[in-house]
Amino acid sequence: MISFRHIVLFGCIVLLVFLNVNQVFACSGYKITKNGKTFFGSNEDAWRLTPHLWFETAKTADTYGAAFTGSRWDGKYGYAPQTGMNEVGLAFERLASYHPVQKATGNKKPITEPTNFLKEVLKRCKTVEEVKAFYSQYDHSYFIEDVFIYVDSTGKYLIVEPYQLTIGNEPTYVIANFCPSITDKEKAFRMDRYRNGVEFIEKEFETSFAYCRELSKAMHVSRLKIGDGTLLTSNWNLNDLTFQLYFYHDYEHSISYDLKTELAKGDHIIALPELFPPNKSFKQLEAYQIPQNNMKIGLMLVGFGGLFFVTALFFLVQMVVKNSVQSYRFLPVILIVLGLLFTYYMFVLVTNMAIFYFPAPYQDATRWTVTLTSYFPYLLLLIILPFWYLTFQLFRQSNWGKWSIGLVTLNLLAYTVLIGFFVYWQFYFF
Structure with a gap:
């Protein structure tokens, strides 16, 4: 199982990268x-x-x-x-x-x-x-x-x-x-x-x-x-x-x-x-607030990255080792995939300052994976309402464990907060 020590270690590593990011300017x-x-x-x-x-x-x-x-x-x-x-x-x-x-x-x-x-x-x-x-x-x-x-x-x-x-x-x-x-x-x-x-x-x-x-x-x-x-x-x-x-x-x-x-x-x-x-x-x-000039936002994104990473590993263990999920068996798979994708996206956001200043969708000339993440905000828009509905159903049925429901709820709240930030940073190009 994932221990508190692992969570702290992951957060420290990402934070060190964040604090030492090389900001490239024209x-x-x-x-x-x-x-x-x-x-x-x-x-x-x-x-x-x-x-x-x-x-x-x-x-x-x-x-x-x-x-x-x-x-x-x-x-x-x-x-x-x-x-x-x-x-x-x-x-x-x-x-x-x-x-x-x-x-x-x-x-x-x-x-x-x-x-x-x-x-x-x-x-x-x-x-x-x-x-x-x-x-x-x-x-x-x-x-x-x-x-x-x-x-x-x-x-x-x-x-x-x-x-x-x-x-x-x-x-x-x-x-x-x-x-x-x-x-x-x-x-x-x-x-x-x-x-x-x-x-x-x-x-x-x-x-x-x-x-x-x-x-x-x-x-x-x-x-x-x-x-x-x-x-x-x-x-x-x-x-x-x-x-x-x-x-x-x-x-x-x-x-x-x-x-x-x-x-x-x-x-x-x-x-x-x-x-x-x-x-x-x-x-x-x-006045424009981003992770690189607002430490609170930066730490929040690092924390979200740690949450998504832990969530992915937790449900992977639940599925592979314990096989203990009784209902909505598709949801752990979604949480694992989303957890890994958005762990990477949080890393991209805290280490790439240009994303916040160039028009969306941001295009990275050297890394196609960074360019791909420009479409992740739309993924959240597509899933956020179904995600709210499923979380409500989990609370009603109470056949998931407290840790599982707790992680789902925390992820839902994190996704909702991120959508607000994405609107502020003009990541939606419609």
Whole structure:
């Protein structure tokens, strides 16, 4: 039989996965060089609520001060940098991507503190050649789910992929969430933000903040479901060391900074949302409750997953070992199947943030099983009324054991609560 210890163990395992889930977001970027000037632009497309800008001064004579933006808290290391620029005009951006795992080659240093590592690159390097030499010392396949672009004040750029470092010097360059070495143009153009950027630049390009504003706007994301998308746009002048920020795809309001002026103030950090006018779309994002930003909902789904799993095992034992069910013999089979399906679905919901933001039915490009779960809410709608009726009949007849009826009742209540959440999360696409 299933013991309380097994239930607790299952819950702990799922909760650990939930707390350590890797949240993948979309981003885009570009660089433009013309008439001796280089501008670098970045769109961070994320669902986080904590975008920050911070400045770190040089601590030694052979290092550089830098500005960083980021929204993901990394514990004792502070916020993880998403983009940034140092005081000699070297800038970078980190973008989520996919690259198949390959066998590591060479004896290189491991990357153990990625947030500090990314800061050190800007603090120690002046050109993309220096960045390449810095990365070459390390096993940068650690960043298997990322691609980086570094741009220096001369207009040269370096693309850092998990297994490849490539320097380029074209006047313009656009990047999004893919590794260029393994992605052809046709596939890259399926990303609207990338295609829009390339087509915008092909018409004409200038090195000015006004032009970068329009280009960033053309590449920004604003999804239909709740208006989420580009959290922060940063445009950097790598020669004058000035930059402009736009918050939550509002391109009517910006804040400008001079890097040298800010570094003279010493190390400091700024929470960005409070600096901009009230943003209706961001308020809507803040109010939207999902497992990844509301621990109570997350724990509830973990608990539901444990309930469904225990229910499936309990009735499997009842059928196979004891064969003790006297009536409605089809119901245990249904509970076993539903229990296993919805155990998996709860796991999907607490480990896949994108499901809550993209329109239903959610399509996962790499896992057909996740795509299939998009139709599970409809399964609940089909069974919920018959399930209520059967539960009522079980109470009337009283020929099932108390544990069996109790589990059926708890499952019924869980399914009913889930339907309410599915309506709130707009999982029903009719």
